[in-house]
Amino acid sequence: MAPYEPATAGRSLRSDARRNRARILAAAEQVFAAKGPAASTEEIARRAGVGVGTVFRHFPTKEALLQAILGDLAARLAADTESLARDGDPATAFFTFFTSMVERSTSTKTVIDLLAEADIPITLAKPVETLRRTIEDLLEGAQRAGSVRADVRSAEVIALLIGVCQAALYADWAPDLQDRTLAIVFDGLRPSR
Known part of the structure; x- marks a missing residue:
């Protein structure tokens, strides 16, 4: 998937500029x-193999660079989640998604920031909205399949995700603790038998 690129004033980047932009974002x-x-920014430029001036030509501020990273991440998460919603088993896709988000958050706080984003910059609105809509689709599919309680709403799912993701990141959970914690959360989301 190509990196997320906010709308530019009708101009497209040359292929070398696109490659530099992608390397800067990855770094x-x-x-x-x-x-x-x-x-x-100097460390980012070194890791990307470009000069600091190149970084600032693409991203005039550090905030612009952070927003681009969040946009790229939101677009990737939305695409992964849409694929799971479209191709996965509705009874398990929701839980696969939830587990994947927790696993991703342990390597980067950016996932948590994205989920918790309340005041979304206009450049991130579309990918973040797509991600949220797809979370709702996964939840509704799981509810129709009978694997998630009917009274659970997407706002509660996002609140649980943020809490579990933050705990996994900041407490540096061992894999077995993560598995046990997710089992408890999932038991609370499943219908009573």
């Missing part, structure tokens, strides 16, 4: 995941 995602938003 920035790794650096920010490891060091947080205080990471330096």
Whole structure:
């Protein structure tokens, strides 16, 4: 999947500029995941193999770079989630998605930031809305299949995701603790037998 690119004023990038932009985004995602938003632009440029000026030509501010990373992540998550909703078994796809989000969050806080984003910049509105809509689709499919309680709403699912993802990231859960915790959460989401 191509990196998320917000609308530019009717201009397209040359192929070398597109490659540089993609390398900058990949490097920035790794650096920010490891060091947080205080990471330096110089380190991102070094990791991407470009000059700092190239970074600033594509992203005039660090905030613009962070938004581009979030947009790229939202687009990837939305595409993965749409594929799961379309091709997965409705009875298990919701739980597969939830587990995948927790696993992704343990490697980067960006997933949590994206889920918790309340004041979405206009450049991120479409991919974030697509992700949220697809979460609702997965939830509704699981409810129709009888694997999730009918009274669960998407706002509650997102609240649970944020909480579990934050705990997994900040407490550095071992895999067995993550599995046991998810089993308890999933038991609470399933209908009573």
